[in-house]
Amino acid sequence: MDQSLRNKNRISRRLREKIIQSIFFTLSLVSILIVGLIFFFLFNEGVPIFQHISIRDFLFGTLWYPTADPPDFGIWPMIIGSIFVTSLASFIAIPLGVFSAVYVSEIAGHRAKEIIKPVIELLASIPSVVIGFFGMVVVSPFLQKTFDLPLGLNVLNASMMLALMAVPTISSISEDALNAVPRSLREASYALGANRWETITRVVLPAGLSGISTAIILGMARAMGETMVVLMVAGGAAAIPGSIFESCRPLPASIAAEMAEAPYRGEHYHALFATGIVLLILTFMFNAIADHLSHKYRMTESG
């Protein structure tokens, strides 16, 4: 009697444990489910535009007049705009981000580290709309005056502000990579008579290279997907920019600027969702490369 009751108890206990485990398992699948749904709904709302225009003309068309009759839906200027500001922002942010990671991990004393790390973390937390606002009220007049331009809202301004947003990403992930480099490598380098700079450039940086590459690519993905900054300070002209002092309109800015005015399920609406697909695929590619690099990195670390 007693024995069978205990058995019964044990079975129900085990069953309950199983149920609880499967609940947690199901909930942990929500992230991947949402990613799937994002793709599904973007394609669902974006693909109908290709009944009106071929994929080729959409991607490589250079005219964007969504409200004209007949309308033009070519997003090539926006793709170029995105690539332009992302490249220039990376050009600024990569040295700043990697060097600051080197500073925190290799040079700073305990005190300096305690100050610099929170400053970079806080920079990461400043809302993008505030950075965009700063670009409008400070950087734009400054550029106008310095370079004698008619307008300060341009590729350069957007790239500088984007760089500010990418630096914390690059810096904090690079720092993790540098911290993972074994101490013995540095000691061996010093023992061979190398100085600090030589140890950093010839030993520590190469050893952390794949982690740093991950950091750089994630930083670039962040810059490419960032919306408010490019919406506010890139200028907004839907034309291919000829220089860093010209206005442009990257992909996210195009979506954010026009979505409110696009009639529901009209061609314009579908075209903006299709623009979202292009942006999503571009950032997804960056993230996939970063993911690949970081796995490679983990393997070399343990091996």
Added chain:
Amino acid sequence: MNLQRRRKWTQFLGLLCIRLSVTVIAAAMIFMVIFLFINGIGVISWDFLTQQPTDAMTRGGIYPAIIGTLYLTLGSIIVSFPLGVASAIYLNEYARNGRMIRVIRFGINSLAGVPSVVFGLFGLAVFVVYLGFGSSILSGSLTLGLLILPVVIGASEEALKSVPMAYREASLALGATKWQTIRKVVLPAALPGILTGSILGVGRAAGETAPIMFTAAAFYTKVIPDSLLDECMALPYHIYVLATAGTHINETRPIQYGTALVLIGLVLGINLIAIVLRARIRRRQG
């Protein structure tokens, strides 16, 4: 001898570059905060924080935007906290199968990489239109909640990882089941860490603009929203609208500075609390 000198010079210049980079970043950050403080502090008053905007937004306060941002932030954490903690518990306490973990992690990393404006499109298509919530606090909170989900998962995982294995082993040795161990031993020990980490997510949600542009934010609402299905004003959107649209961009400049200062004060305050708390927890755990 010449080589020695050159090595020394290279080192000097190299280290100088590194120090300069750090200085540039810190200076940019500090200049930005101080600039907004100096220009915004004059505008901020009790009335500014507690009054409605008046005269086509050129005067009055930003009370509805503050309330709207609080609602949206609170809503997003209600959405993301249970999901995030549950995912972290599965990954850290239950998951054994390496391939399954990789799939889940891939999902989380991908979600973290989705651009914020794409979240806005998703929220528009799903919550506003498909589920029929309209442009509302509910749609905005759900969209923001999904956006910060990866942050909450990451924070919770870190907190769970820092609970010593011995706690779990002791509990299991006493005959507790896995779930009892998690609920009575692991979670209480990890809770402070989970909460501090999640605060970072809250800070992120408070400052985001693009995801709420088409899902929740209104340029102007006459009254404070009294239902989840109402539109609301929000601090980040308020800055964006005043600074870029409308006919009174220059007249509303002081209000823009004031709003930016309130937002940055809110977000930096939230993050500073999280950073300080986290440092204390880490120190206590050694």
